[in-house]
Amino acid sequence: MASRDVLLAEVGAAFGILGLLLVFLPLFLQAFERAVGGAQPYDAVRALGFRVYFVGGTVAIAALVVTLGLLGLWLRSDPLAVLTGVGLLVVTWCVVVLAGLAIGTR
Numbered sequence: 208m209a210s211r212d213v214l215l216a217e218v219g220a221a222f223g224i225l226g227l228l229l230v231f232l233p234l235f236l237q238a239f240e241r242a243v244g245g246a247q248p249y250d251a252v253r254a255l256g257f258r259v260y261f262v263g264g265t266v267a268i269a270a271l272v273v274t275l276g277l278l279g280l281w282l283r284s285d286p287l288a289v290l291t292g293v294g295l296l297v298v299t300w301c302v303v304v305l306a307g308l309a310i311g312t313r
Contacts, residue, residue: 211280214276214279214280215280217272217276218273218276218277218280221269221272221273221276222273222299224269225266225269225270225273225299225302228262228265228266228269229266229302229306231262232259232262232263232266232306232309232310233309235255235258235259235262236259236309236310238255239252239255239256239258239259242255259310260310263306263307263310266302266303266306267303267306267307270299270300270302270303273295273296273299274296274299274300277292277295277296280292
């Protein structure tokens with residue numbers, strides 16, 4: 208297996224992890240909102256809040272891994288592939304910003 212194939216698999220895995228995290232982020236946000244509105248002990252609400260920030264931080268780390276992987280793929284790529292990769296990076300980091308905004312409003 209060539210190193211380029213390994214890099215493609217790693218970038219695909221990072222995108223998959225990013226997608227899964229984005230599925231779980233709203234679930235954690237909803238649980239946090241219910242805990243804040245309920246009669247939960249402060250420590251339980253605080254622990255759940257930490258989990259929300261942890262998911263958000265992991266989204267940012269996954270986006271960083273995707274960025275590094277795409278940059279590695281671009282070293283010997285067609286210009287159209289570079290343009291597509293730039294689009295993927297813009298979309299990926301927009302998702303990170305949106306996740307940060309969702310967490311920040313809580």
